Amino acid sequence: MSLFDYFRSSRKSSASVAKERLKIIVAHERGRRGGPDYLPQMEEELLAVVRKYTRVGDDAVRVNLEKDQGFDVMEVNITLPERDED
Amino acid sequence: MARIIVVTSGKGGVGKTTSSAAISTGLAQRGYKTAVVDFDVGLRNLDLIMGVERRVVYDFVNVINDEAKLGQALIRDKRVENLYVLPASQTRDKDALTQEGVGKVLGQFAEDGFDYVICDSPAGIERGAQLAMYFADEAIVVSNPEVSSVRDSDRMLGILSSKSRRAEQDDEPIREHLLITRYQPERVDLGEMLSVEDVLEILSVPLLGVIPESEAVLQASNAGVPVIMESGSDAGQAYDDAVARLLGEERELRFVDARKKGFFSRLLGK
Ligand SMILES: Nc1ncnc2c1ncn2[C@@H]1O[C@H](COP(=O)(O)OP(=O)(O)O)[C@@H](O)[C@H]1O
Ligand SMILES: [Mg+2]
Numbered sequence: 442m443s444l445f446d447y448f449r450s451s452r453k454s455s456a457s458v459a460k461e462r463l464k465i466i467v468a469h470e471r472g473r474r475g476g477p478d479y480l481p482q483m484e485e486e487l488l489a490v491v492r493k494y495t496r497v498g499d500d501a502v503r504v505n506l507e508k509d510q511g512f513d514v515m516e517v518n519i520t521l522p523e524r525d526e527d
Numbered sequence: 528m529a530r531i532i533v534v535t536s537g538k539g540g541v542g543k544t545t546s547s548a549a550i551s552t553g554l555a556q557r558g559y560k561t562a563v564v565d566f567d568v569g570l571r572n573l574d575l576i577m578g579v580e581r582r583v584v585y586d587f588v589n590v591i592n593d594e595a596k597l598g599q600a601l602i603r604d605k606r607v608e609n610l611y612v613l614p615a616s617q618t619r620d621k622d623a624l625t626q627e628g629v630g631k632v633l634g635q636f637a638e639d640g641f642d643y644v645i646c647d648s649p650a651g652i653e654r655g656a657q658l659a660m661y662f663a664d665e666a667i668v669v670s671n672p673e674v675s676s677v678r679d680s681d682r683m684l685g686i687l688s689s690k691s692r693r694a695e696q697d698d699e700p701i702r703e704h705l706l707i708t709r710y711q712p713e714r715v716d717l718g719e720m721l722s723v724e725d726v727l728e729i730l731s732v733p734l735l736g737v738i739p740e741s742e743a744v745l746q747a748s749n750a751g752v753p754v755i756m757e758s759g760s761d762a763g764q765a766y767d768d769a770v771a772r773l774l775g776e777e778r779e780l781r782f783v784d785a786r787k788k789g790f791f792s793r794l795l796g797k
Contacts, residue, residue, distance in 0.1 A: 466678060
């Protein structure tokens with residue numbers, strides 16, 4: 442392994458970070474494409490409800506729409522804050 | 528029937544106008560009667576890149592409003608036969624373009640025996656951009672290997688497949704192509720820039736071409752010459768390959784490998 446390769450592999454390249462982030466956001470945005478216009482608003486209101494009970498980040502609630510034959514499935518993901526292991 | 532091809536991206540400054548100028552010129556060079564239409568109302572620029580800015584008399588909106596005939600507004604290119612430019616209007620009125628008006632003008636191109644109409648889309652996802660793609664048969668989505676550009680490209684793909692005429696009428700879908708521009712193989716090698724493969728993996732649209740970041744593009748725009756006419760330049764050759772692929776030819780990718788680029792060619796931007 443050359444010195445050049447060593448430096449390259451020692452840290453995750455910024456391009457690979459970019460690729461991972463893009464994959465996630467593009468999948469998310471595709472998931473709601475063609476879905477009803479109320480999704481963003483609903484996401485916001487769900488976030489407000491969750492925040493009544495616990496502290497979460499701005500992107501803690503994710504609503505996705507899966508198209509199935511004959512019916513659509515709405516999937517709501519709520520990411521809770523990391524637990525303090527004490 | 529004139530084939531309508533939109534050059535679109537969502538994000539601004541990625542190379543739509545540069546690409547529209549190059550691709551329309553390449554089609555005309557091959558003998559196809561081709562028009563390139565500037566949809567960027569209020570921000571006319573295609574005329575400069577095509578080098579016809581001093582010959583603008585009437586514009587797209589004049590034709591829509593029946594203030595001029597299409598033939599009066601079209602500027603015939605003096606260097607390349609079969610090539611015509613329809614400049615954008617400088618009006619600030621964002622509603623100057625209507626779906627009906629655009630449809631009427633595009634229909635006229637077909638009547639006048641045009642083979643291709645290249646629609647140079649404005650940035651954004653507003654009216655101008657939507658009208659530029661609405662009637663398209665094919666779409667060239669221009670993307671830079673960079674996060675916001677790739678994300679915007681994906682958004683445009685979504686709009687193409689839901690808000691175009693073909694989508695609304697349940698016709699055969701728009702044929703999509705990906706054109707990656709301003710590519711820098713050296714930086715890809717350093718892990719600083721998304722690679723062709725990365726962008727393809729995310730967008731999964733057939734690749735029309737990869738245009739390298741090139742000094743020749745700035746020089747061509749300074750001179751008002753579509754860069755494809757600089758046939759010795761890397762970007763000019765890459766655009767020529769893209770036009771060939773658009774017409775169904777197979778061409779190997781060039782200018783995507785840093786090692787093959789010599790020191791001298793780098794200096795000359797060739
Ligand atoms: N392959 C390239 N290499 C270097 N510069 C480029 C390249 N493609 C475009 N540019 C430059 O980027 C800028 C934006 O290009 P333009 O075609 O006007 O983009 P858009 O129409 O998408 O806004 C211009 O200054 C142009 O010269
Ligand atoms: Mg432009």
